[in-house]
Amino acid sequence: MSNLRPLACALALSLIAGLASPAADAAKKKAPAKSKAPAAANACTDFYASANADWLRANPLSGAGSVSSLETLAANARRQQLELLNTAMTAPQGNVQKLLGDFWASGLDEAAVERDGSQPIAPLLGRINAIKKAKEIPASIAALHQVGIPVLFNFGADIDLQDLERHIGYFSQGGLGLPDPAYYTRSDADTRQLLGHYNNYVQKILTLTGTPKEKLAAEAQLVIDLETRIARASKPLPDLRDPRANYAPVQVATLAKTYKGLQLGDFLKAQGVSDDSVSLANPQLFAELDKLIGTLKPDQWKVYLRWRIGDSMAPYLAKPFRDAEFDFRGKVLRGQREQPARQQAVLDAITLAAGPMVGHEYAARYLPAATDARAEQIAGQVREALGKAIDADTRFSDSAKAEAHAKLGKLKIEVGTPKRDLDYSVQPMGRGSFGSNMLIASTWRHREEMKRIGRGNADRRWDVLPQEPSLAYDIAQNRLIVTAAMLQAPVLDLSKPEAAQYGAYGSLVGAELTHGFDSRGRYVNAKQEVRDWWTPAEVSAWDALGSRVAAQYSAESYPGLSATKVNGNQVREVAIADQAGVELSWAAYRAAQPAASKDANQAFFKGWAGLWAQQLSPEIAAQRSASGIHAPGVWRTNLPLSNLSAFGETFGCKAGTAMTRKADQQIKVFP
Incomplete structure (x- = not known):
């Protein structure tokens, strides 16, 4: 719509000039002339509006903050997951579906959940209540980590920054229990009020896990006192943002000697970890925790551990x-008004505890072999186009090109699900207890996570789930990840022309x-x-490219916001x-279809435009304008195409029009 504003201004200025002219009085005696409506958008003036006209008419906001074609894809993936789980509940195919179907049924049976009460956690609470001595506490901590309840500290698998x-x-x-260590030590009024709400929540959970009324206030204070000690030894959240600052390898053999109270050597054995080194970046914190094991009374630890289980x-x-959890975490911390519908809550829970199980079955059900093969074929062709573009790129030295080709040669493409499957052997879940099933499933997932630790296991799984729409480059593993859920309209729709498949899916592959x-x-x-394999000259050339791209985007208005421009520097890297994605996919498409017709070529660009159709409320537009790294859909569509001569040739647009820049104004990532 913003491309129509100059025309509207021109019409307004013409009208003002007419009213000020001597002919204005004479015009009063004549029938009023009908003002012309702004010209409808076409391919050469606003391709986004032209290509997405039907979608934009059919998808008004209707009270939502945003609606987009990719949000519709995500909603469809959620619907498919519900369909999968309902089918697994009534007619499971195979052991994994039987597990999922029983899990799903137990979660939907609210009457059974109410009858269950706190029984699912009774064995865990029983173990904690049986603690007599401080030396028994570390084993209980390790046991809770095993079932997916991290207490006292976190422990997980991640990339070794010295060996990817x-x-x-x-x-x-x-x-x-609070999301920021600073909350425990700040003294401002808002924080004191938050701590009051938190204390009330702790008391509710302690009541439900066995604390008598007369001891509630004292035991809640024991919890908050222990957490305050942990918080004081913790780093501020901003210090955790840099992975390098939180990477500090230590030999496992030294842990048992250094932290005798915590028994970290035994902790690792309990998690099934036998690697020779781990990262422990805050030794001061763990020294404090080690000391607390021996100095705090076992009764305080028992209260804390009961609270963490219940929470x-x-x-x-x-x-x-x-209700207790939602009143604090939902209403106070997240600002939510209502708890999610039961189906959504159970789906979220199963995703958390057994997400890879759902992903395995999702891909088998919703990713046809033909779509999988087509996705791999196009991705391979785009990879070949990237190799040719690197060869032709004059900004890079021979050594940089050699390194790029070596890296490209090792690049892996994984479509649908991870190449390495998981071990789905789990004790039967049954339909009797949703809470117990959560513990069974989260124990399984923790076990599989721990298997990632060690040499040769870094590619064991993805950091996204197959049932979640995602197409991303994994920099540590040098691989392209395309989830099963991503391979449907509007990204890869085999009912569309082949050109559209390149324009949408192929361009996303090229971008990643x-x-x-x-x-x-x-x-x-x-x-x-x-290791940085660029020279200063190559860095300078890329920075110059980025500056030109940022300037191009900064010249455009943000749709739906008055007097607000796109922040070019903010969206530069994605832009x-x-x-690059459109350039590479166009090259791959033309190599695969050198004799394609004009209509086919047009379908390529329509495929690209269809990815970015969206409607935003002013509030959401303002939020994204302020902090989003993605340009609004109209500019993600139009600006890359305006830099591509092939677009203007395909639609017959003259150089210098909105959608076809003059040759000296076009920006290309791979000239």
Whole structure:
């Protein structure tokens, strides 16, 4: 719509000039002339509006903050998951579906959940209540981590920054019921009020896990006192944003000697971890925790551990637990007004505890073999186009091109599900207890997570689930990940012309592959070593490109906001990738279809435009304008195409029009 504003202004100025002229009085005696409506958008004036006209008419906001074609894809993936789980509940095919179907049925049976009360966590509480001595506490902590309830600290698998081909275990701060350690020590009025709400919540959970009324206030204070001690030894949240600052390898053999109270060596054995090193970046915190094991009375630890069990499991237990958790975490912390519908809550829970199980079955049900094969074929062709573009790129030296080709040669394309499957052997879940099933499933997922630790396991799984729409370049593993849920309209629709498949899916592939060879990808070489393989001249050339792209976007108005321009510097990296993606996919398409007709070529660009159709409320537009790294849909569509001569040739647009820049004004990532 913004492309129509200059025309509207011109009409307004003409009208003002007419009223001020001597002929104005004479015009009063004549029949009023009908003002011309602004010209409808066409391919050469606003391709986004022209190509998406039907979608935009059919998808008004209707009270929602935003609606977009990709949001519709995500909603469809959620609907498919519900359909899958309902089918697994009534007619399961295979062991994994039987597990999921029983899990789903137990979650939907609210009457059974209410009858269950706190029984699912009774065995865990029984173990905690049986603690007599401080030396028994570390084993209980390890046991809770095993069932997916991290207490006192966090422990998980992640990339070894010195060796990207392996994962190591990371000991990191955690164990708090509030999201920010600063909340425990700040003294402003808002924080004191929050702590008051928190204290009330702790008391509710302690009541439900066995604390008598007369001890509630004292025991809640024991919890908050222990968490405050943890918080004081924890790092501020901003310090956790840089992965390098939280990477500190230590030999496992030294842990048992250094932290005798915590018994971290035994902790690792309990998690099934036998690697020789782990990361522990805040030794001061763990020294404090080690000291607390021996100095605090066992009764304080027992109260804290009971609280952490009840808090972690509250969303999956009977209504008193769920209401208490939602009143604090939902209403106070997240600002929510209502709890999610039961189906959505159970789906979220199953995704958390057994998401990879759902993903395995989702791909088998919703990803046809033909779509999988087509996705791999197009991605391979775009990869070939990238290789040719690197050869032709004059900005890069021979050494940089050699490194890029070596990296490209090792690049892996994984479509649908991870190449390495998981071990789905799990004890039967049954339909009797949703809370117990959450513990069974989360124990399984924790076990599989721990298997990522060690050499040769870094590619064991993705950091996204197959049932979640995602297409992304994994920089650490030098691989393109395309989830099963992503391979449907509007991304890859086999009912559309082949050209449209390249325009949508192929362009997204090109955009993501570019990240392996751009200002981010330059820091990881072909051997998966963290090393900058660009020269200062190449960095300068890329920065100059980025500045031109940023300037191009900054010249455009943000749709739906008055007097607000797109922040070009903020969206620059994604904008560069978008431009590269269209260029590479067009090259791949033309190589595959050199004799394609004009109509086929037009379908390519319509495929690209269809990805970015969206409607935004002024509030959402303002939020995204302020902090979003993606340009609004109209400019993600139009600006890359306006830089592509092939677009103007396909639609017969004259150079210098809105959608076809003059040759000296066009920006190309791969000239």
